Amino acid sequence: MNPSFGTYQLAEEHEALREAVRSLAEKEIKPYAAEVDENERFPVEAHNALVKAGFAAVHVPESYDGQGADSVATCIVIEEVARVCASSSLIPAVNKLGTMPILLSASEELKQLVMPSIASGEAMASYALSEREAGSDTASMRTRAVLDGDHWVLNGTKCWITNAGESTWYTVMAVTDPNAAKKSAGISAFVVHKDDPGFSVGPKERKLGIKGSPTREIYFENCTIPANRIIGEPGTGLKTALKTLDHTRPTIGAQALGIAQGALEAAVAYVKDRKQFGKSISDFQGVQFMLADMAMKIEAARHMVYVAAAKAERGEANIGFITAAAKCFASDVAMEVTTDAVQLFGGAGYTRDFPVERMMRDAKITQIYEGTNQIQRVVMSRAVLNG
Numbered sequence: 468m469n470p471s472f473g474t475y476q477l478a479e480e481h482e483a484l485r486e487a488v489r490s491l492a493e494k495e496i497k498p499y500a501a502e503v504d505e506n507e508r509f510p511v512e513a514h515n516a517l518v519k520a521g522f523a524a525v526h527v528p529e530s531y532d533g534q535g536a537d538s539v540a541t542c543i544v545i546e547e548v549a550r551v552c553a554s555s556s557l558i559p560a561v562n563k564l565g566t567m568p569i570l571l572s573a574s575e576e577l578k579q580l581v582m583p584s585i586a587s588g589e590a591m592a593s594y595a596l597s598e599r600e601a602g603s604d605t606a607s608m609r610t611r612a613v614l615d616g617d618h619w620v621l622n623g624t625k626c627w628i629t630n631a632g633e634s635t636w637y638t639v640m641a642v643t644d645p646n647a648a649k650k651s652a653g654i655s656a657f658v659v660h661k662d663d664p665g666f667s668v669g670p671k672e673r674k675l676g677i678k679g680s681p682t683r684e685i686y687f688e689n690c691t692i693p694a695n696r697i698i699g700e701p702g703t704g705l706k707t708a709l710k711t712l713d714h715t716r717p718t719i720g721a722q723a724l725g726i727a728q729g730a731l732e733a734a735v736a737y738v739k740d741r742k743q744f745g746k747s748i749s750d751f752q753g754v755q756f757m758l759a760d761m762a763m764k765i766e767a768a769r770h771m772v773y774v775a776a777a778k779a780e781r782g783e784a785n786i787g788f789i790t791a792a793a794k795c796f797a798s799d800v801a802m803e804v805t806t807d808a809v810q811l812f813g814g815a816g817y818t819r820d821f822p823v824e825r826m827m828r829d830a831k832i833t834q835i836y837e838g839t840n841q842i843q844r845v846v847m848s849r850a851v852l853n854g
């Protein structure tokens with residue numbers, strides 16, 4: 468018998484972590500979730516609680532004073548926070564997204580500069596790849612970086628930057644060689660500090676969901692940073708940025724999973740309580756089958772997300788398919804499950820008196836960011852066709 472059969476389960480540490488994060492999320496994050504959404508404000512209570520408990524950036528290795536949690540553990544933290552507040556789950560998620568290029572490719576000196584401040588919670592990190600005219604087509608970006616003696620000078624605008632204005636550190640992809648034969652080989656990655664001269668942030672976008680997580684443009688106007696703030700070699704920036712996504716797409720899957728789980732639980736409680744035709748609506752088979760489908764899809768998504776995270780953790784080759792599949796499947800499930808949860812609440816589900824409409828609005832972004840689900844399907848079909 469294959470001895471690995473018995474090990475296809477989460478470690479006890481993972482289950483203990485889930486319990487700890489769930490307890491913290493219930494007590495210190497959930498009570499503010501509706502008001503954070505209503506007032507479109509940064510969830511400071513969640514941020515403080517996550518930092519205090521050491522859950523704001525669990526992925527940071529121990530060598531940089533972090534928790535050194537593995538990728539599955541990081542997903543569990545994000546999932547459990549998203550179960551009660553998707554906006555708050557972007558604190559651990561984007562801390563990983565913003566620092567992964569550094570962990571993958573930066574010099575030791577740069578890692579030492581940034582990572583301990585993320586581990587302690589003193590700072591957060593954002594990831595700046597997208598531009599207005601370069602969304603899915605990332606290589607067509609226009610932000611420029613030019614080496615001037617011992618400094619890089621950046622000019623341009625990045626848009627849709629999650630947690631901009633709250634973050635201290637920004638991983639920024641910019642063109643360093645506009646004449647490169649392949650556009651992607653002319654892009655480099657940099658680390659910018661919020662106080663660097665020539666850096667500023669724009670107003671908050673007015674969004675459908677994840678309203679507690681600020682999304683802004685960021686501006687570089689002759690923004691000057693020391694030469695050693697480049698991540699890796701010139702020309703490797705887009706490669707690093709895309710490799711980062713292999714590690715973080717499972718985290719978006721985890722966020723989607725958490726949102727879906729929260730919506731399912733809310734729906735189960737409601738259908739048991741709500742009476743029509745003289746009985747609980749949970750007695751109707753039409754309702755029961757909806758719940759069964761919701762739970763089934765969530766379970767499938769959960770396995771896919773953890774498997775993708777574990778493969779990324781092990782550094783397996785060719786993880787493009789599974790990480791894209793996990794993000795795509797879990798986010799499609801989140802959209803379906805939250806929409807069905809609103810349906811099961813009837814008219815009440817359509818009001819802000821119950822959390823499911825917020826969850827449905829929040830779920831939508833998981834199909835769009837870190838590559839739209841069409842782009843995930845591009846990645847998957849390429850892998851399928853190329854074998």
Ligand SMILES: Cc1cc2nc3c(=O)[nH]c(=O)nc-3n(C[C@H](O)[C@H](O)[C@H](O)COP(=O)(O)OP(=O)(O)OC[C@H]3O[C@@H](n4cnc5c(N)ncnc54)[C@H](O)[C@@H]3O)c2cc1C
Pocket residue numbers: 593594595596597599601602603604626627628629630674677682832835836837838839840841842845
């Ligand atoms: C709230 C929010 C937070 C975000 N946070 C960040 C962040 O922190 N950092 C960051 O860098 N970016 C961030 N983004 C940007 C996000 O990753 C992009 O919005 C996304 O990649 C899509 O780019 P786009 O908006 O330009 O859409 P477009 O690329 O213009 O796409 C429009 C439509 O065309 C489809 N499409 C495009 N190309 C193809 C193709 N080849 N085949 C099939 N369909 C295609 C898309 O799937 C989509 O449906 C965020 C966006 C939002 C809304």
